[in-house]
Amino acid sequence: MQCDYYDAHVCRSCTLIELPYPDQVRDKEERCRELLADHDGLRWLPSVRSPEAGYRNKAKMVAGGTLERPTLGILDAAGRGVDLRECAVCAPGIRDVLPVLARFVTRAGLVPYDVPRRRGELKYVLVTESRTGEQMVRFVLRSQDRVAALRKHLPWLLAQAPQITVATANLLPEHKAVVEGDVEIPLTERTTLRMPMGAVDLDLRPQSFFQTNSLVAQELYAQVARWVDEVAPASLWDLYCGVGGFALHCAAPGRAVTGIEVSAEAVESARAAAVGRPDVEFAVGDATRFALDAPEPPELVVVNPPRRGIGAELSGWLETSGVRHVVYSSCNPVTLAKDLAAMPSLRPVRARMLDMFPHTQHVEVVVLLARDPSSR
Structure with a gap:
């Protein structure tokens, strides 16, 4: 490939x-x-x-760059954001929603976390897609300071990407190499993502593991x-x-x-x-x-x-x-x-x-x- x-x-x-x-x-x-x-x-x-290609049902994207020009992807050796929103191994639906999420980051004032300087709020954007096409999006934040802004601007995001049926804010205040914290704040009425697997419907919650x-x-x-x-x-x-x-x-x-x-x-x-x-x-x-x-x-x-x-x-x-x-x-x-x-x-x-x-x-x-x- x-x-x-x-x-x-x-x-x-x-x-x-x-x-x-x-x-x-x-x-x-x-x-x-x-x-x-x-x-x-x-x-x-x-x-x-x-x-x-297109096999990954989840994307764990590091937030980087600036508020005006956020990146969603990984960090380079210097801790700078590298944008990977067109990564071909991610499911097409995930690739489609990432540009919308990047615009939402700017709209909601979610300043990307600067790892070298230990400043900013948004650490990760985590997206999981069901086989139904529905998606769960989780915003991993340093604190609760921008949760109100998330709630305020969420209707815009859901209008732009109606496939997002579950959205949460996850709090990770510590400066350490993990992807998520223990506290999960629901932002939508639905808190689980249905994942059909043959004759069985699995029920995915924000912090539950599922195969990629x-x-x-x-x-x-x-x-x-x-x-x-x-x-x-x-x-x-x-x-x-x-x-x-x-x-x-x-x-x-x-x-x-x-x-x-x-x-x-x-x-x-x-x-x-x-x-x-x-x-x-x-x-x-x-x-x-x-x-x-x-x-x-x-x-x-x-x-x-x-x-x-x-x-x-x-x-x-x-x-x-x-x-x-x-x-x-x-x-x-x-x-x-x-x-x-x-x-x-x-x-x-x-x-x-x-x-x-x-x-x-x-x-x-x-x-x-x-x-x-x-x-x-």
Whole structure:
């Protein structure tokens, strides 16, 4: 894929962009196979590819420049704003709304935060787009000083971009390298974004995590649901459940499904999406602590941890728990391989690579594990 920003050395985030896309996928497949090569009998399914452009359903844009000429994109080495509003990996709807948001920044008097001088108000503009075309926009501010101005000028923004159905102000007073703070101030009546995923409607709240690539995420959920239905467990845990994507896709009559997630915001989203499904419940908690404290294990566990993996404690518990099957969805095949090595009684039988992030080294791998009968 050709990118003017990359060619001009303005943004080099897509490190693999010069490599033809089929070669990117092949190299990622080979890397994943090498990392899991010790597991005899593991069958790899055909990889899931992404569109090369327009695949990102969210944009985390650093606010820079001046009030009269704001930039939305990244910062250069000197802390100056670099405008990336035409970034080709963002969904077309997001690219369309970014110029409107830039004009709104000026109109509402949201002075971009100057990182070197630690002055200004607007730190980030975060945009998430649903598959319906509706959008959630979050303005990350240094303080509440411009919230009243946001409210005053919001009708103009919504008239210019009616696809924005959720808008909030997020407060990040500290000068540190994070994207958002803990306080979220709703600006619109609606506070959630509906995200259809096949037969399941997920409910996204401002601080809840969701996969960046909607098309590939739907394939991931569908693949896991097929594996779960094949082994037909009567009980299932979805650990690190986020907004409940795996739990809700794997739910079935007579199957008790429990999702555990440390983020209270994500759990509220999951509960809203699960209304009317009595066999599905969600709770706030640490995944490892929940497993260690549970009186008995389920028949199947789905884990979808952050890049660090599930770690020694949870791997050890799964190894000795008697759980018959595990589905491990990983965004880091290195920690996946390490965790699988700690669970020798759970044999990887099928795996699939999903290219969630074209033009980067990042990759998603999902593996179905079955307990070796000799270990029971």
